[in-house]
Amino acid sequence: MPDGLSFDRVSLRHAAAKADTVGPLSLSLREGERVLLLGPSGVGKSTLLQAATGLFPRSIPGEARGRIRLKGQPVESRPPAGWADTCGFLFQDAAQTLAGFTVRDEIAFGPENRGVAAARIPGLVTEAMRRAGIPPGWAERRISTLSGGERQLVALAALLAQDAPVTLADEPAANLSPEAARRMASLLLAPGRTTLVVEHRPGPITDHVERCVVLGRDGRVIADGPSLEVMTRDAALVAEAGIALPLAAHLHLILPDLIEPGLPLRETLRRVPTAQRGRVRDAVLPSPGTAGKALVTLDRADCAPAFGPVVLRNLSLTLHAGEVLAILGPNGAGKSTLAAYLTGLLPPRAGRRTGPPGAVAFQNPEAHFSRESVRAEIEGLGHAEDGVARILADWALATVADQHPFTLSQGQKRRLSLALLAETDRWPVLVLDEPTAGLDGAAEAMLGRRIRALARDGRALAVITHDMDFALAVADRAIVLNHGRVQFDGPCPALMRDRAMLGSAGLLPPEAAPVLDWLEAAC
Amino acid sequence: MLKAFHPLPKLALCLVWIVASLVVFRLSFQIALFAAATLLLLFDARVPPRRLLLLMVPFALFGFGFFTTSVLFRAESGFAVLMAREQGGAPDVAPGLVLFFRVLACGMISAVFTLTTDPGQFVRALIQHARLPAQVGFALMQAMHMVPDLRAEMLQLRMARAIRLGRPLRRVPGPGEAIALAIPLLAWAIRRASRAALSFEARGLQPGRGRTQLPQPPVLRMDWVCLLGGLGFLALLLAFLPR
Numbered sequence: 206m207p208d209g210l211s212f213d214r215v216s217l218r219h220a221a222a223k224a225d226t227v228g229p230l231s232l233s234l235r236e237g238e239r240v241l242l243l244g245p246s247g248v249g250k251s252t253l254l255q256a257a258t259g260l261f262p263r264s265i266p267g268e269a270r271g272r273i274r275l276k277g278q279p280v281e282s283r284p285p286a287g288w289a290d291t292c293g294f295l296f297q298d299a300a301q302t303l304a305g306f307t308v309r310d311e312i313a314f315g316p317e318n319r320g321v322a323a324a325r326i327p328g329l330v331t332e333a334m335r336r337a338g339i340p341p342g343w344a345e346r347r348i349s350t351l352s353g354g355e356r357q358l359v360a361l362a363a364l365l366a367q368d369a370p371v372t373l374a375d376e377p378a379a380n381l382s383p384e385a386a387r388r389m390a391s392l393l394l395a396p397g398r399t400t401l402v403v404e405h406r407p408g409p410i411t412d413h414v415e416r417c418v419v420l421g422r423d424g425r426v427i428a429d430g431p432s433l434e435v436m437t438r439d440a441a442l443v444a445e446a447g448i449a450l451p452l453a454a455h456l457h458l459i460l461p462d463l464i465e466p467g468l469p470l471r472e473t474l475r476r477v478p479t480a481q482r483g484r485v486r487d488a489v490l491p492s493p494g495t496a497g498k499a500l501v502t503l504d505r506a507d508c509a510p511a512f513g514p515v516v517l518r519n520l521s522l523t524l525h526a527g528e529v530l531a532i533l534g535p536n537g538a539g540k541s542t543l544a545a546y547l548t549g550l551l552p553p554r555a556g557r558r559t560g561p562p563g564a565v566a567f568q569n570p571e572a573h574f575s576r577e578s579v580r581a582e583i584e585g586l587g588h589a590e591d592g593v594a595r596i597l598a599d600w601a602l603a604t605v606a607d608q609h610p611f612t613l614s615q616g617q618k619r620r621l622s623l624a625l626l627a628e629t630d631r632w633p634v635l636v637l638d639e640p641t642a643g644l645d646g647a648a649e650a651m652l653g654r655r656i657r658a659l660a661r662d663g664r665a666l667a668v669i670t671h672d673m674d675f676a677l678a679v680a681d682r683a684i685v686l687n688h689g690r691v692q693f694d695g696p697c698p699a700l701m702r703d704r705a706m707l708g709s710a711g712l713l714p715p716e717a718a719p720v721l722d723w724l725e726a727a728c
Numbered sequence: 729m730l731k732a733f734h735p736l737p738k739l740a741l742c743l744v745w746i747v748a749s750l751v752v753f754r755l756s757f758q759i760a761l762f763a764a765a766t767l768l769l770l771f772d773a774r775v776p777p778r779r780l781l782l783l784m785v786p787f788a789l790f791g792f793g794f795f796t797t798s799v800l801f802r803a804e805s806g807f808a809v810l811m812a813r814e815q816g817g818a819p820d821v822a823p824g825l826v827l828f829f830r831v832l833a834c835g836m837i838s839a840v841f842t843l844t845t846d847p848g849q850f851v852r853a854l855i856q857h858a859r860l861p862a863q864v865g866f867a868l869m870q871a872m873h874m875v876p877d878l879r880a881e882m883l884q885l886r887m888a889r890a891i892r893l894g895r896p897l898r899r900v901p902g903p904g905e906a907i908a909l910a911i912p913l914l915a916w917a918i919r920r921a922s923r924a925a926l927s928f929e930a931r932g933l934q935p936g937r938g939r940t941q942l943p944q945p946p947v948l949r950m951d952w953v954c955l956l957g958g959l960g961f962l963a964l965l966l967a968f969l970p971r
Binding site: 316320363550552611 | 847848851852862866869872877879881883884888889890891896897912915916919923924925926927928929930933934937938939941942943
């Protein structure tokens with residue numbers, strides 16, 4: 206039986222690039238096999254997926270060498286659109302790739318293109334909506350009225366309706382709340398379908414795949430095997446490539462004498478002497494900071510997106526100097542809206558804001574770019590030449606310093622946008638909106654350290670995130686926004702142990718929850 | 729009733745009304761068409777009067793331009809006078825006034841169609857019944873998605889710019905800001921369109937390939953009744969309104 210998908214000594218190079226983006230790489234997926242492809246940001250994982258159906262280099266200019274076969278046939282034997290009956294594609298940014306006007310149109314798009322009998326299509330749409338957990342009432346909803354997470358869910362339903370035996374998914378859980386990400390993983394990776402999922406960190410996907418393939422920084426395979434085996438046997442190699450490890454593997458790397466590899470976290474923690482709680486604590490929680498004077502205060506403020514209706518009412522919140530606040534909540538709770546009010550970009554519709562102006566690092570990093578190269582963007586901050594070189598090196602941007610910001614990978618764009626705000630002392634208040642989206646493990650760890658350093662310098666920071674472990678690692682305090690109000694305001698570790706509170710807001714406990722429970726018991 | 733009216737006969741009726749407004753140079757006819765369209769919007773489509781007035785502003789400004797040109801520069805409005813004479817317009821009626829109400833009538837008839845028609849359903853109907861190529865139809869739908877997203881993108885760009893310049897966000901962008909935003913917005917639109925095209929291709933949309941259609945509402949007897957009713961109303965206006 207031919208493989209579902211195979212890459213044989215494949216190298217891919219974008220037009221005008223001086224070096225190969227990917228490869229040479231060989232990788233095969235058996236029929237029905239589900240594989241997670243991990244790699245640091247910028248190594249061409251998305252390009253590899255696009256090459257699987259010939260989109261690269263037929264529609265995206267570039268050069269491909271080696272052989273790619275889908276269901277045993279050379280990928281060049283059909284145009285990219287001709288593979289739609291064999292291979293379904295879930296794109297990284299569903300918001301920008303949906304085709305239909307309403308949810309029903311969108312889900313029907315794939316079956317229509319396949320020429321499925323018109324009478325069968327409504328049934329396929331209904332069934333796909335049911336499987337994806339989309340309420341029947343959404344069928345006539347316009348796509349433009351859906352939140353980012355909802356659009357991702359509709360894209361998944363459209364993929365299910367397309368019913369192709371091979372699925373390719375590019376960071377499908379990015380921008381989803383933890384609960385939505387878990388549901389996405391279980392639906393996307395149902396047994397029996399050949400599936401290749403690209404991610405730059407192991408997450409809920411890991412539990413649903415048979416195999417994990419890891420790309421190194423040079424775009425070649427550095428580890429390949431069952432997920433658990435790769436994450437234990439090759440943990441050091443994976444971490445060195447800049448990929449975040451599951452918490453147990455990460456703790457084993459930094460506390461090898463305390464944490465045993467390959468065991469569930471709760472089990473291995475039972476064997477750790479309580480006298481070691483300080484070391485365990487330092488591994489998962491930030492060093493306690495000292496919150497200074499109140500820097501920004503919202504007093505009974507009504508907050509609304511510009512030109513939109515009020516989404517947060519009567520909100521009172523204080524942000525202190527030297528403090529890192531995590532802003533959590535389900536998709537559409539008003540977290541990004543709050544950012545504009547905390548920084549003073551928009552005046553409250555009612556109530557009052559006091560404090561100096563601040564800056565927001567937007568979800569779309571491209572909004573921050575205004576110059577012709579990465580170097581020019583950094584030079585615009587007013588640093589001396591050696592300062593510019595230091596910033597480029599610190600944010601791992603030295604190799605792309607002369608590129609136009611729009612040509613960077615998503616992770617590189619994210620790093621540049623954060624550097625532009627963090628490497629100047631113009632703003633005492635910084636709000637970072639989903640700062641870890643598109644970042645690999647190494648960049649995320651560096652960002653965490655940078656956030657803590659900025660807080661130590663006396664700045665007030667707020668981090669909007671769906672990544673509960675990142676929130677736990679950087680934030681002293683957390684708020685949960687839900688149903689237009691602040692549902693929780695208190696220490697971040699306390700929230701992460703409050704499963705009822707998290708559940709009521711559609712959030713899940715972090716991976717580090719067993720460590721928090723152990724620390725509580727050890728005290 | 730108008731919202732349930734099938735988009736294609738409704739489009740045909742609106743086009744006939746607009747063509748009639750363009751070829752009949754009679755003040756009473758233009759006023760009657762304008763009044764009929766406005767009443768339909770008020771009482772059938774339930775458009776709030778305030779919104780309706782706001783909607784009329786650009787058409788009224790445009791029509792007022794015709795009116796003032798006609799009144800103040802009579803020598804230059806010869807073409808309008810000639811049209812009026814050819815179409816039986818009374819010499820004592822200011823041609824500018826007819827042009828003013830023609831603009832309003834055409835504007836309100838267009839509004840009747842756009843405010844009572846689901847754009848997605850309209851494009852779907854064009855693909856199914858008027859042989860609009862699916863590539864063009866889905867490109868139109870994508871363009872309709874882009875309008876609200878473009879607004880959100882522009883807002884984010886404006887906020888980022890306000891942050892860079894260290895000042896609060898202005899309610900309305902000044903000319904300098906508008907110019908500075910043009911290129912990033914254009915770049916965004918091009919990238920967005922490229923991603924959408926890739927997505928369409930990956931999901932099997934290609935020219936010349938046979939595809940089926942999600943069943944769309946058919947044209948019902950009631951739609952034909954509405955179409956004939958609208959045409960009959962037009963005939964009555966033409967027959968009985970004073971020349």
